[in-house]
Amino acid sequence: MKKVITIITGLLLITSTWNKLSAQSETSETTIENYYKIKWGxxxxxxxxxxxNHYPLLKKAQEKGDIITVVAEKPTLHSGEDTRWDFKVVIRFKNLQAAFDPNLTTPYKKQLYPDLDKLNKEEQHRFELLLAHWDVLVEQVKL
Structure with a gap:
């Protein structure tokens, strides 16, 4: 019974958070930080x-107005293995819908990459190089 209550509480919290975000989604810019931990070397x-392969698609979405900015960074110093990331991309979207649209860049693929098989193979290889990947939805804190 405890597990059921915990699951229901978690679902209610997720639903409440999503409803809050959805209410802001039409007008609020949304920032997501994408972190990549890559195999050594x-x-x-x-x-x-x-x-x-991916940045040109984001640039097209930026030209359309769905993305406001794309900034990529890599660390200049190393950290411990448990906290290590090798590449970070911060994308500021015009709103929450654009940030979570699974087809945001799909219309541009054929336009930019006539050889979709090559693109898919390169993208598969890129993901084979990953050890971990996580996305963080962030909001500014007023000071």
Missing amino acids: FAEEFITLWKR
Whole structure:
């Protein structure tokens, strides 16, 4: 019974949070930080593939107005293995719907990449280089 109550409480919390975000979604800019932890020695290859295959799609969405900014960073110093990330992309979207639209960049793929098989193979390889990937929805704190 405890497990059922815990699951229901969790679902209610998720629903409440989503409803709050959805209420703001039409007008509020949304920022998501994407972190990538890459196999040792393959960070530059991953970044090269990301810049060649994914960044142009984001730029098209930016031209359309769904994305406001795209900023990529990599650390200059190392950290511990448990906290290590090798590449971070911060994307500011015009609203929550754009941020969570699974087809945001789909219309541009065929336009930018006539050889979709090559694109898919390179993207599959890029993800094979990953050890971990996480996205963080962030909001500014007024000070």
